[in-house]
Amino acid sequence: MATTTAGCMGNVRNLVGRQEVDQLSLSIATLPASEDPYAVRIATRLAENLRRSGIGIVIDPVRPDVLFRDVLVNHDFDLYVARYPSHGDPDELRSMLYSPYAEESGWQNPFGFADLTLDEILDEQRTDEGEERIDTVHEIQRQVVREQPFTVVCFPDHLGAVRNDRFEGWPDGGPGRPPDYFGIDRVGSESTLQLLLGDGRITRNRNPLAVEYRNQANFTGLLYDPLIRSIRNNSLPDSEPDPIPWLAGSVEWTDGEILSATVRLRETPWHDGKPVTARDVAFTYEFLSDTSLGAFDTPVPTPWRRGRVSLVDSVAVQDDRRFRLQFTTGNRSVARRSLAVPILPAHIWRERADSAEIAGLELGGRTTQALVDSNEAAIGSGPLQFVEATADESLSLEVFPDHFLHTGHDDGIPDRFLEDRPFERIEFTVAPSDDAAVEILLEDRADATADGLQASVVPRIVRSDDISLTARGTEFFYHIGYNCRRAPMVDPNFRRAIAGHIDREATVADSLDGYGIPSEVPLKGQWAPGDLLWDGEASRPFFGTDGTLDEAAAREAFQEAGYQYDSGKLVRRGPT
């Protein structure tokens, strides 16, 4: 009797001691439709398909600054769907995936992905030249498709609407990158350019380092100048952009064991009248690689353009306007990327190296004032200067008359930027929605949209004779990001199974109304491997046809990856 009881209790203990299984539940963070309708559409599509595969999904739409703070700064997410603000440069992949960056905040490895082989080839593409580099970049993307640290979905088109009665010569898609603004032509006598914004973040925060408020940093790019601007020739849209010496009047490269360059600055002041000097440049590179300037135990690098800054090894000031840069790469075209960071005035930013003490970020002594300051007055050296702003409503900028474009220190700047100033002032107004933006344009109270419009307003634009539709392709890509720090996203097989739940062709056709190109690789043109170019089908195909999921096939993929089902639900042991 005693032995039977003991045996029975043993069974119970064995049974109870095992953890219960629960349905796997994941959250997909994304932006609301009012901020990015395509992202939320991709997220709901993915959510619906994953629910069919027995995974519990909660979609979490959040404001852009909150989303990017969660994902890029606090690394607090399961999956997210958003655009990567790419410039189409292969070295960006190194920032996105380099494993030593996994603990940093920003667009540097937000996934927490770690792969030693990939780290090696990511470093290799920095030193390779020509065809060899192209091959290495192709190999990196094959690895990305194999490992799926993030899943590329598509490249959206950038749509804009413009009026031609006061200004003309708009670039395709409307004004975007800073140089676009100076290629516009004035038609009448109106000297104020009225532009519409969909995204009001620039009206609240003008800090070029605040990653959660920036995409490509086009608006802060009007206020801050880099040493070199890469400018695409609009008449040759597929060509590689030309490097134009901007704040740097001249750059002399010295090849050798270590690649270096001697730069001479143009004579130009900051918006507060103080001169821009070589010491500001040296400060900027030091500050961007550690915004605490050595005061913290661990450096706090910039969360945005981290990869670019890592290309500079040292800056030696020679005189007020001359300095010598040493690079960590031997490849000039890679090194040139580092010259495109915004140069900051040392006299303003030096005191922002202190520890930040405000809410919103997980501080713990690892955040500096520089990363959280909203930098409202934005003293830069750019061609436009800040006048005033009302949060979420408007922003006024005016031409900075002492900028080198207007004072004759303009050697090497293409003529099209030096013609008569097309405008004296820009008024940006935040429109409540894309429909409202089109309405405002139709009522003749604005000249153009300055960030993208969604495809649903295209019929309204083309029906009108007064405004015109304009579009350009982008390097931005929508992607699904996985937090590889968390189970089960840490498992590449799991990520690959999730990637099979998105039909790129149907997504672009239905969610983007055809205004985009499906892709499973993050780069375009010569950088995209031929075998992975889009041909209607992904190399890791969708589990289904025409956007409809084949549940059996999808569940089989999870089962093959070792996941278990219990009464139709994908279950895992322990807390999920």
Next chain:
Amino acid sequence: MTLLLVLGQLIGVVLLLLATTTALLVGRDRIIETRRAYRERFASVAPYVGLLGVVLVANKIARDIGPDISWLVGVRITGWLERIDGLLLWPLFPEETPQIVVWIQSMATPELTAYFSFVYVYGYVFLLAFPLVAYFALPRPEPLRRTIVAYGTNYLLGVLCYIVFIAYGPRNLLAEQAEGLLFSQYTQYQFVTDAVNHETNVFPSLHTSMAVTAALLAWTTRDEYPLWIPIAAALAASVVVSTMYLGIHWATDAIFGIVLAWFSVRVGTRFEETPPTLDGAKHRLSAALDAIPGRPR
């Protein structure tokens, strides 16, 4: 400019509706009587009007800074609202349960969109404003006081919920299936709604709760204004449906809006039956202090 134009239009239409309904429902005698006695009547509700003013100012401040606070401390519930909404039609469609908002929008016609947009903007303002006019025209002050307290409770609790819960409406999540019909079809209204509210103030639906409050209050004045009951009920029902039809609110928001309305009307009624007094408050406070053990009396 559009904002002023739309606001002017709104005020014009609502005044017209108010004038017509007042002439029909309130009647000549009451209007003459009110013109004679308006001073006393105003005096008898003055503290309440002050209260409503305070509530509205507090509300405005909370709405301006509310979203930022809410993103820091609030609970994000959009995903849960979507999941709950996806279950509500289960009894009707056990196989493939649609989202309520998507299901309602599947019946959309241009005429219905025009009707519900009109109701959401003009009908709603009229529904809230008419009781204030009609009850002012009554000799007893209770209905008006009750209305003011109920409206105030609605706003205070609504704004508190907006800070505690942060959520986007269906138009912001189900972008491919549910359209923000009001703003895509009648874009001009967005300039007004954008000025008075924030898109994350979704749970609960204040449009629903205020409209249902007005309808429930109509029942308390059934002897004076029997005809107002069917009008208020029909308008309130339309406003509730419009919030979902236009893709602005989840069905869950509307349901909690109705609960909030019921609660606010109860508060209004209780307040009127046993008006709070300074002595009463002192009494309760000292009773509470006495209840602390060990305190010398």
